[in-house]
Amino acid sequence: MNDRVSSPMPSAWPVPTQPTVRRTAMKAWMEGMVYLLPSLLLFGVFLFYPLARTLYLSMFSTNYQGAPIRFVGWAHFAALFQDESFWHSVKTTFFFAALTVPTTVAIAFCLALLVHEKRKGIGIFRTLFASTMGMSVAVASIIWMFMYNPAIGIMNRLLSALGFPAVSWLLDPDTALYAVAIATIWMNIGFTFLLLLAGLQNIDPSLYESARIAGLSYWRQLWTVSVPLLSPTLFFVTTVSLIQALQTFGQIDFLTKGGPVDATNVFVYAIYREAFVNYQFGFASAQAIVLFVIIAAITFLQFRFAERKVHYQ
Amino acid sequence: MKTVRFVAYYGGLCICSALLLFPMVYALLMSFMDKADIFAGRLWPERWEWTNYQAAFKQAPLGSYLLNSLFVASVITIGRLIVSSLAAFAFVFLRFPGRDAWFYICIATMLVPWEATVIPNFLTVQQLGWTNHYFGLTIPFWAMAFGIFLLRQQFRQIPYELYEAARLSGIGNFRFFCHIALPLSKTGLVTLAVYSFLDAWNMYLWPLLVTSDDRVRTVQIGLKQLQTQEMANSWGVVMAAAVVAMLPTLVLLFVGQKQLRKGLMQGAIQ
Structure with missing residues (x-):
């Protein structure tokens, strides 16, 4: 799909000692994550969490505030398909x-x-x-x-x-x-x-x-x-x-x-x-x-x- | 023969345009009619009246609805540009462990329809105290997989050698991002901006859920209010409000249509 996605780390450079490699990799990882963080955080809070939460809520009876009250398992789905x-x-x-x-x-x-x-x-x-x-x-x-x-x-x-x-x-x-x-x-x-x-x-x-x-x-x-x-x-x-x-x-x-x-x-x-x-x-x-x-x-x-x-x- | 074909071709185009635009023109004409004209079912106003527009701004807070929409759509657009371009930059230029995995997670978000998450999102926003607040109307929409892809495609047009050269001469990633990557990516950024603004301006379900107060209501929800309150006796006022609400996006579309067409293809298809 993207040639750059799968290409390895540049290998032509002089081989450094182990701890330096790890430290450089760590630094690169930290920096990369800083750029991804806003997206990942927002996806987490407003997409993946609510998706999981929807699945969770679907197995409960809820009150008017939407708080789960009683576990009902797949009963909602069973009722739905009927x-x-x-x-x-x-x-x-x-x-x-x-x-x-x-x-x-x-x-x-x-x-x-x-x-x-x-x-x-x-x-x-x-x-x-x-x-x-x-x-x-x-x-x-x-x-x-x-x-x-x-x-x-x-x-x-x-x-x-x-x-x-x-x-x-x-x-x-x-x-x-x-x-x-x-x-x-x-x-x-x-x-x-x-x-x-x-x-x-x-x-x-x-x-x-x-x-x-x-x-x-x-x-x-x-x-x-x-x-x-x-x-x-x-x-x-x-x-x-x-x-x-x-x-x-x-x-x-x-x-x-x-x-x-x-x-x-x-x-x-x-x-x-x-x-x-x-x-x-x-x-x-x-x-x-x-x-x-x-x-x-x-x-x-x-x-x-x-x-x-x-x-x- | 040639003239016949010319006339047939352009005549056909005009007929298609007229059919397609008819509802808009109809709304525009109605917005200038008084009640008698409307109830007589006229197509052309007997007398052109501005009163509907005055009423729309006076009886309903149409002005503040419009400002809210403008603000909300702008904040969503800007937020989306920043968040998406940062992520796209990491996916194209930075190399770090786990990057590909995160990329697939971003792809996976496209599988989830917004409506499937709307119930917990509503509850979250309510708990955060963000209902009737601009935070609740804007922040959930900043991250968007399509925006990341579109800008990723755009950034990939920048030669990687340029990035390497910049790095070697001591230019940091963030400086490269701000001063080289972004200025070279105007097409993608403008496309995403136009698309996001249209999308945000026209948003309906979410603002309907999280606003109950005229001070933060967007114009789409304002129209809904107006329609339920006024419809029975003053269609003209409602039409005037509808015309005002469609103007900004129509103007944006007229200006940005070509750009949008070229840019969307890049992100959507390739």
């Missing part, structure tokens, strides 16, 4: 990911293809296409909330102008998740577009040149040059979006609060509600551990895959 609403939230989350991730990547990919060649004024369009990246979840949610307003929002006015019946969008259990998904896709297009555009621009232009000389049409070029060479980026972007989708929270909190009748009760929102509304910290921790396992598995697979396919330039 709980229909848990499986419902798992299903909802993955369905939500299936709605948003492929669509976002596909739209962003088309947009990136449209503007990746250098032309006059193309910079403006690149910036505009990336602009939804500047939308926070709060701002985006407020705008879409109004657009979905059944009485005065633009969506229903558009539908009625086209001769379709009105839809209740966020208020109807059958449409709420789709409505949130549309808003999410819109929000995420910007960042996905930016990464895919960067990926396209990393492709060696001489390959296109050769393809053109070989007389390949635009579509053939797309399938023989762009898509294969972009596949690592596409894979990266897809897994990152998937992980992000599994962590969806803000849109739900703004737009639906998990409702109507749990139709949009995605995983992280369920954890939030369990912990910070119902104060069931132990039970919520068990759910958080499940989330950790799922996301760690996806991330791990991504690492393995990326390691094997390192033909980036």
Whole structure:
């Protein structure tokens, strides 16, 4: 991975006596640790400790302050896997990911293809296409909330102008998740577009040149040059979006609060509600551990895959 | 034929832009409408009004929300730059026992979603007395594996011979770090800064949990407050606040888009 990581200590220098070696090594270690200390300390306090603590809490009943009261072992997990609403939230989350991730990547990919060649004024369009990246979840949610307003929002006015019946969008259990998904896709297009555009621009232009000389049409070029060479980026972007989708929270909190009748009760929102509304910290921790396992598995697979396919330039 | 293609191409781009930007423009237009216009479902204001903006700043402490966000996002950004660049420097230039092991530990942090640690983190911050405090809003976000990788990639572009030469001529590690490594790494630093600022400005779940006081609330949580209080009768005010809240990040994105695109690729993919 990094040639410098595994290279040995410089050996060409005159061989010093044993204690000096040890003292130099000690000094080097101390100095190195000073540079790493801030990161390691913060990771320890705000990442590894809380992860271990979450696992610990997941085996306890807790009081309102989140202090463990009674050891229950794996009972929370057992209860969880029996709980229909848990499986419902798992299903909802993955369905939500299936709605948003492929669509976002596909739209962003088309947009990136449209503007990746250098032309006059193309910079403006690149910036505009990336602009939804500047939308926070709060701002985006407020705008879409109004657009979905059944009485005065633009969506229903558009539908009625086209001769379709009105839809209740966020208020109807059958449409709420789709409505949130549309808003999410819109929000995420910007960042996905930016990464895919960067990926396209990393492709060696001489390959296109050769393809053109070989007389390949635009579509053939797309399938023989762009898509294969972009596949690592596409894979990266897809897994990152998937992980992000599994962590969806803000849109739900703004737009639906998990409702109507749990139709949009995605995983992280369920954890939030369990912990910070119902104060069931132990039970919520068990759910958080499940989330950790799922996301760690996806991330791990991504690492393995990326390691094997390192033909980036 | 050529003109047809030209028009079709740029026409297509304009249509895509219009569709994509529509929600933002819609919000902007609404923020200038009075109640009657909004409830009539108009697209274009009959009369352009600034009153919504005045109300957003007067009825709600939008100004202090904005300052809080600006402060919190800046502190997170600066902290992240310092913490990440120190670690990245050690991973690239320093040689000491156990370094590789620490590096893998930093990689391992990417396996852990923030949401899986949020419950104990909330309890920790509460015990430290950091709720409703800038410490609680910023310090947990200083260390970030992605930042370390991005800057590590950047530092690796500096020839190691340069480091060796500097060492031989008696320049200490910290001086090399401050005076040579950092100035040569502007691309990476700017990328991480833009990314971190956007990320921090838009943060939602954590500030929602650890703030209950208007004096420290960030603008995202302020919007949530405003939405729950005002939505029923004054959409215009809420939209005005939303427009104000999205301006800083939009401007930053317009300025830094190119930089971000080039720099992110370096850290994320290579």
